[in-house]
Amino acid sequence: EAQVTQNPRYLITVTGKKLTVTCSQNMNHEYMSWYRQDPGLGLRQIYYSMNVEVTDKGDVPEGYKVSRKEKRNFPLILESPSPNQTSLYFCASSFTLGTAQETQYFGPGTRLLVL
């Protein structure tokens, strides 16, 4: 089954404790992306990757890191989480046509609470 998986689905942590949210897709998509979703603010892009070893900042990259060592995986790293990073996080992937993104497939989401 074609899908994007994220782990963990729920996470409670404390300020400053490094964490990683994993994302994996089995569709051989070039493009992968991380979003956070907050009430009233909609989906905001954190980082994206057009292909292996190619990553770039989205609209709200501060406090986050990513890597793309393999095509299927795109982990999101919070080196020192803070309470303002409490949010619902989504990973997404798609094929690309030139630099335009085709249909995005989203993961199920990771709900993060930073105390």
Place this chain on the structure above:
Amino acid sequence: SQKIEQNSEALNIQEGKTATLTCNYTNYSPAYLQWYRQDPGRGPVFLLLIRENEKEKRKERLKVTFDTTLKQSLFHITASQPADSATYLCALDRATPLVFGKGTRLSVIA
């Protein structure tokens, strides 16, 4: 930068009626305009994609129009049902990362 407005935060309609949601954008015309459905706590799910050279696209009870002169897309759900209640997002792209609107929360009342 590209800005997107979905002109209603929430829309309530009676079952059986046609729901019409609006997506307006500024600046350049996107190569693609996409519509997604999102249920609470879940990831958005793709519904329809319309290209800049297409005026209209249909899928079952769904219809999307794209007017590059008005810089607007309309999303219609005909014969709406309570199961259509969800948040609907539009998204635009042209040689940049996909940009999402904040969504319109649709409630279909039986």
